[in-house]
Amino acid sequence: MQSLRDEYQNSQQHLNEQDSSQAELSEQLAALQAQLQQSQAALTDKEQQLNNTQQALTSLNDQLAEKEQALELAQQEQPDEHPAPAAEKAAPLPEFARIAMPENPRDWFDLLPYLQKHPSGETVPVLLQALLTELQEMLENCDKAMANEDIAKIQQSARKLQNIAIRIDSVPLKDMAYRMDEACKRKDFDSIDIFWPSVKNSIQITLRVIYSQLHA
Structure with a gap:
């Protein structure tokens, strides 16, 4: 139990x-x-x-x-308020750029001999543009002198033209500048007036040849 x-x-x-x-x-x-x-x-x-x-x-x-x-x-x-400037219009061609090229352009201006005789640190376009400007200014000054029948200033332009022609070795231009200078020495304005169109044409042909080198 x-x-x-x-x-x-x-x-x-x-x-x-x-x-x-x-x-x-x-x-x-x-x-x-x-x-x-x-x-x-x-x-x-x-x-x-x-x-x-x-x-x-x-x-x-x-x-x-x-x-x-x-x-x-x-x-x-x-x-x-500040719109983008309109695209600049292309500069019109100068009058001499429309002239036909001469048969023998090198007689008027030959680039290679010019560069060899006148070495410079500037670029070729800068040199050519300087030549164009120099010739154009001389041409404008001589045009004004002709309009004023100022033989002294015409002779200054003729001698400057001779200097340029010698530097660029332009045979036709040297001849024209020499003949114009001789007429100025004689104080023969009538002969200068008759002769000036031929001189002006020679300058424009030279400008045309240099311009073609610049835009070749």
């Missing part, structure tokens, strides 16, 4: 221990469930915050796009 009582007591104690363990497990489960609910609530809050931030960013981008579009429209409607 005693043995049965002991066994009953042991069984009862064991049951009590199981009940205690089950109660602890239930408490732990309840705590875990509470933590899970809290984590889910926190996650839901973060998702809501993210959605709000994305919506605010989208709204800001839309506003920025509207402002950019409005600015572009305003710029299109506003007149340009």
